[in-house]
Amino acid sequence: xxxxxxHPSWVICxxxxxxxxxxxxxxxxxxxxxWYRQFPKQxxxxxxxxxxxxxxxxxxxxxxxKFLINHASLTLSTLTVTSAHxxxxxxxxxxxxxxxxxxxxxxxxxxxxxxxx
Amino acid sequence: LAKTxxxxxxxxxxxxxxxxxxxxxxxxxxxxxxxxxxxxxQGPRFIIQGYKTKVxxxxxxxxxxxxxxxxxxxxxxxxxxxxxxxxxxxVPPYNTDKLIFGTGTRxxxxx
Numbered sequence: 662x663x664x665x666x667x668h669p670s671w672v673i674c675x676x677x678x679x680x681x682x683x684x685x686x687x688x689x690x691x692x693x694x695x696w697y698r699q700f701p702k703q704x705x706x707x708x709x710x711x712x713x714x715x716x717x718x719x720x721x722x723x724x725x726x727k728f729l730i731n732h733a734s735l736t737l738s739t740l741t742v743t744s745a746h747x748x749x750x751x752x753x754x755x756x757x758x759x760x761x762x763x764x765x766x767x768x769x770x771x772x773x774x775x776x777x778x
Numbered sequence: 779l780a781k782t783x784x785x786x787x788x789x790x791x792x793x794x795x796x797x798x799x800x801x802x803x804x805x806x807x808x809x810x811x812x813x814x815x816x817x818x819x820q821g822p823r824f825i826i827q828g829y830k831t832k833v834x835x836x837x838x839x840x841x842x843x844x845x846x847x848x849x850x851x852x853x854x855x856x857x858x859x860x861x862x863x864x865x866x867x868x869v870p871p872y873n874t875d876k877l878i879f880g881t882g883t884r885x886x887x888x889x
Binding site: 665705710754755767768769774 | 877
């Protein structure tokens with residue numbers, strides 16, 4: 662099956678700094694990637710949809726200036742948490758959608774644990 | 779996207795069959811029912827997808843009645859490693875839209 666990787670798998674940063682999380686589709690090209698956030702004991706919450714070569718579409722309530730998304734190639738999307746604060750500590754998960762004829766399949770990355778101190 | 783309702787949690791013992799039911803009263807004619815499994819600190823993993831009647835793979839079975847307003851994920855002879863959260867999603871054809879996750883069912887398997 663298709664593989665999606667995330668880097669780093671975990672990161673600890675100080676309040677006020679920025680953190681970049683990478684999401685890569687390893688063996689397929691992904692025109693669309695999705696970013697989710699998950700707090701402990703809660704479900705995944707969709708943050709934004711990232712399309713290669715265009716601006717990301719953010720869900721209601723998600724600050725686009727705080728969570729910068731770049732999808733510069735068909736295999737890489739990045740999420741940058743700017744000026745991180747302790748309340749941004751969470752588990753961030755990306756998923757990637759394949760291209761036709763398998764555009765209906767979505768594959769999830771292993772997640773990135775962010776802790777802001 | 780049709781809303782789904784699942785039990786918040788379930789307990790079972792090793793070797794038992796576990797059935798998790800999901801309600802999706804507003805499912806559209808062309809929607810599919812998809813189940814994902816998520817272990818702690820990992821991304822969700824696709825388990826099974828179906829449209830009607832019964833679908834079976836090496837991991838689970840999915841039962842969908844004729845009215846398609848509910849579905850049941852069946853895990854045969856669970857083991858401790860099946861302890862996870864199971865999410866039921868209703869998705870449009872070809873899954874080309876974003877996936878919205880509900881609360882999921884937290885399954886705890888005891889020895």
